[in-house]
Amino acid sequence: MEKKQFDNKLVQWVDHRLPVFSYMNAEYNEFPMPKNLNYFWNFGALATVVLVTMIVTGILLAMQYTPHTTLAFGSIERIMRDVNYGWLIRYIHANGASMFFIVVYIHIFRGLYYGSYKAPRELLWMLGVVILLLMMATAFMGYVLPWGQMSYWGAQVITDFFTAIPIIGNPLTEWLRGDFVIDNATLNRFFSLHYLLPFVIVGVVALHVIALHVHGSNNPDGIDIKEPQDTIPFNPYFTAKDSVGLGVFLIIFAFFVFFAPNYLGHPDNYIEANPLATPAHIVPEWYFLPFYAILRSITFDIFFLEAKLLGVIAMGAAVMILLIVPWLDTSKVRSARYRPLYRIFFWVLLVDCIILGIVGVKSPSDLVFPGISWFDYKTLGLIGTIYYFGHFLFLMPVLGLIETPRPLPTSISKPVISLSSGGGSAPIGAAAAKKEKA
Amino acid sequence: MADKESTHHGRRDFLQLTSIAVGAVGAASFGWPLVFSMDKSAEVKALSSTELDIASIQPGQAILVKWRKKPYFVRRRTKDEISAAVKVEVASLRDPEKDSARVNSDRPEWLVVGANCTHFGCIPTGAKSTENRGEFGGFYCPCHGSHYDTSGRIRKGPAPKNLPVPPYKFVSDNILRIG
Ligand code: HEM
Ligand code: FES
Numbered sequence: 001m002e003k004k005q006f007d008n009k010l011v012q013w014v015d016h017r018l019p020v021f022s023y024m025n026a027e028y029n030e031f032p033m034p035k036n037l038n039y040f041w042n043f044g045a046l047a048t049v050v051l052v053t054m055i056v057t058g059i060l061l062a063m064q065y066t067p068h069t070t071l072a073f074g075s076i077e078r079i080m081r082d083v084n085y086g087w088l089i090r091y092i093h094a095n096g097a098s099m100f101f102i103v104v105y106i107h108i109f110r111g112l113y114y115g116s117y118k119a120p121r122e123l124l125w126m127l128g129v130v131i132l133l134l135m136m137a138t139a140f141m142g143y144v145l146p147w148g149q150m151s152y153w154g155a156q157v158i159t160d161f162f163t164a165i166p167i168i169g170n171p172l173t174e175w176l177r178g179d180f181v182i183d184n185a186t187l188n189r190f191f192s193l194h195y196l197l198p199f200v201i202v203g204v205v206a207l208h209v210i211a212l213h214v215h216g217s218n219n220p221d222g223i224d225i226k227e228p229q230d231t232i233p234f235n236p237y238f239t240a241k242d243s244v245g246l247g248v249f250l251i252i253f254a255f256f257v258f259f260a261p262n263y264l265g266h267p268d269n270y271i272e273a274n275p276l277a278t279p280a281h282i283v284p285e286w287y288f289l290p291f292y293a294i295l296r297s298i299t300f301d302i303f304f305l306e307a308k309l310l311g312v313i314a315m316g317a318a319v320m321i322l323l324i325v326p327w328l329d330t331s332k333v334r335s336a337r338y339r340p341l342y343r344i345f346f347w348v349l350l351v352d353c354i355i356l357g358i359v360g361v362k363s364p365s366d367l368v369f370p371g372i373s374w375f376d377y378k379t380l381g382l383i384g385t386i387y388y389f390g391h392f393l394f395l396m397p398v399l400g401l402i403e404t405p406r407p408l409p410t411s412i413s414k415p416v417i418s419l420s421s422g423g424g425s426a427p428i429g430a431a432a433a434k435k436e437k438a
Numbered sequence: 439m440a441d442k443e444s445t446h447h448g449r450r451d452f453l454q455l456t457s458i459a460v461g462a463v464g465a466a467s468f469g470w471p472l473v474f475s476m477d478k479s480a481e482v483k484a485l486s487s488t489e490l491d492i493a494s495i496q497p498g499q500a501i502l503v504k505w506r507k508k509p510y511f512v513r514r515r516t517k518d519e520i521s522a523a524v525k526v527e528v529a530s531l532r533d534p535e536k537d538s539a540r541v542n543s544d545r546p547e548w549l550v551v552g553a554n555c556t557h558f559g560c561i562p563t564g565a566k567s568t569e570n571r572g573e574f575g576g577f578y579c580p581c582h583g584s585h586y587d588t589s590g591r592i593r594k595g596p597a598p599k600n601l602p603v604p605p606y607k608f609v610s611d612n613i614l615r616i617g
Contacts, residue, residue, distance in 0.1 A: 153560065153581075156558070156559045156560065157558040157559060157560065157581065158558075160557075160558035160559040161558065163558075163559075174477065174478055175476055175477045175478075176476075178476055178477065178478060178479070178482075179478055179482050179507065180478065180482070180506055180507050180508055181507045181508055183482075183507065185478075185479070185482070189476065275509070276502050276504075276509055276561065277561065278560040278561045278562075278580065278581065280580050281580065282560065282580075282581055296582050296596070298596075299595065299596045301598075306598040307596045307598065308556075308557055308558075308596055308597065308598045309598075311596065363583075364582065364583050365583055
């Protein structure tokens with residue numbers, strides 16, 4: 001007789017026909033996790049929580065929102081003033097987008113640091129990049145919905161990217177807008193797609209997790225699981241650890257929602273869209289700033305390619321290049337802990353991205369240091385852009401060839417046990433986390 | 439027997455390929471209406487023209503008008519602005535065009551150009567003489583810093599093309615019709 005996994009008769013009956021319970025048990029209860037994971041492994045779970053939050057608040061907003069150019073702005077004001085807790089739901093949704101991006105950016109840099117994109121996790125990584133692209137499209141279209149000045153002119157500039165494409169650029173852009181200009185046809189389709197894409201993201205996240213659970217999580221040492229002692233079950237160890245991180249994260253999220261709900265937004269978006277006046281200083285939301293800086297940094301033609309087209313290509317390539325990172329990195333060692341050179345350049349890349357973000361808010365002709373007249377933000381943006389691509393196209397392949405990695409531990413449990421004088425697995429995990437911070 | 443089977447295979451392959459081909463054509467012809475439905479609808483495309491009275495526009499000033507939903511500058515240029523536009527060495531321009539090719543030769547004081555920056559479509563400042571007109575006295579786009587001259591030609595910054603000139607004519611001394 002087969003061993004019964006569940007005591008409850010009803011659960012047994014269902015599971016025999018539709019194995020949801022054994023699936024959940026295998027994937028989220030007993031699932032073996034490397035025992036040395038640190039808090040950077042919280043961010044996938046955090047992203048999932050934010051995604052659900054966005055969908056729930058978004059559906060409620062959609063019940064109150066009117067997607068029409070003459071009514072949209074007013075319907076947002078109504079949500080803010082008259083709808084019961086409308087302000088709360090909207091502030092959660094608007095700040096939730098920022099939280100989503102910060103969580104996902106940390107998640108991505110975690111992957112870059114610990115080499116989580118390397119074999120056999122290439123497709124897992126690429127699905128992540130697809131999620132990032134879908135998030136960007138979703139957030140951009142969501143930002144258009146309130147129909148403020150930034151909504152309108154952001155939509156104008158971003159859809160105009162497509163006019164850079166030779167020959168078909170203009171008809172393609174008008175097709176995307178459904179009009180000669182950004183107008184009601186555009187707003188309606190953005191609302192339709194803004195409702196759709198989050199559910200597409202849910203689908204890709206499912207594939208992402210399926211791919212993850214084939215080989216399991218990578219870990220701070222970047223070495224494979226070799227023996228059962230290397231792992232602990234997902235539940236209760238990582239449900240608990242994720243809950244701690246979630247608590248901290250929700251405090252930060254709540255801080256923005258309740259104490260600085262408009263800090264990350266732009267005041268001009270509380271002015272209704274005016275197709276005849278561009279705001280003096282248009283900037284995208286903070287999470288697009290590094291890409292915006294890359295777009296603007298190219299102001300010169302190369303041969304027959306116009307600066308405008310090159311800027312758009314560079315910006316697209318800045319995201320797309322992540323797709324081929326698994327093949328650009330030539331090192332066999334995953335974790336930057338054991339890669340003395342890569343580890344340095346990882347931090348330089350992070351600083352470079354932050355600098356690009358700063359360049360994105362500045363006016364291109366402003367000086368970086370007053371007094372040095374040639375060094376304006378446009379120049380800094382160009383240097384940052386060159387370094388960004390240099391990191392992936394030059395440093396990643398070359399470092400793997402010239403670097404001598406530090407010796408890898410023979411297994412996940414070995415180095416940890418030699419560090420602490422025995423003891424159970426939970427404190428050992430904590431010791432590993434502490435070691436990571438130092 | 440073997441022979442017969444292979445003939446059958448040939449026939450089957452043929453039938454299979456033709457039905458796939460016909461199916462693909464059918465699917466594509468259903469796909470097109472779906473794709474095309476997203477393009478400009480008939481009422482948007484319905485042509486129209488815009489007429490305006492230009493008598494009140496002072497020399498050195500411009501107004502914004504909409505034609506086919508897009509904004510256009512109508513600018514009355516001063517003598518200095520016209521001569522500045524004419525004097526430019528055309529070959530040195532990014533998008534080489536003579537000033538005379540961009541204005542009505544009878545009334546060169548009027549400059550009628552599209553008001554969307556040819557970079558990513560922001561509306562440049564410079565309609566009023568008090569606004570920033572950039573280094574060449576025409577228009578300045580605040581979005582990414584494109585400078586246009588008094589003929590609406592791109593002179594500096596990331597925009598690739600001159601501001602476009604729409605079809606227009608003067609139906610009387612003071613009435614301008616765009617379109
Ligand atoms: C991937 C998840 C999502 C992201 C990143 C996202 C992002 C955004 C952003 C940035 C805004 C503009 C906020 C503002 O400044 O007001 C917005 C607005 C909006 N979103 Fe979402 N959204 C997501 C999911 C959804 C879903 C599932 C719905 C459900 C239909 C939805 C419905 C709306 C509505 C109605 C608005 C306009 C109200 C407003 O502007 O506050 N969103 N979204
Ligand atoms: S839109 Fe005018 S310079 Fe970019």
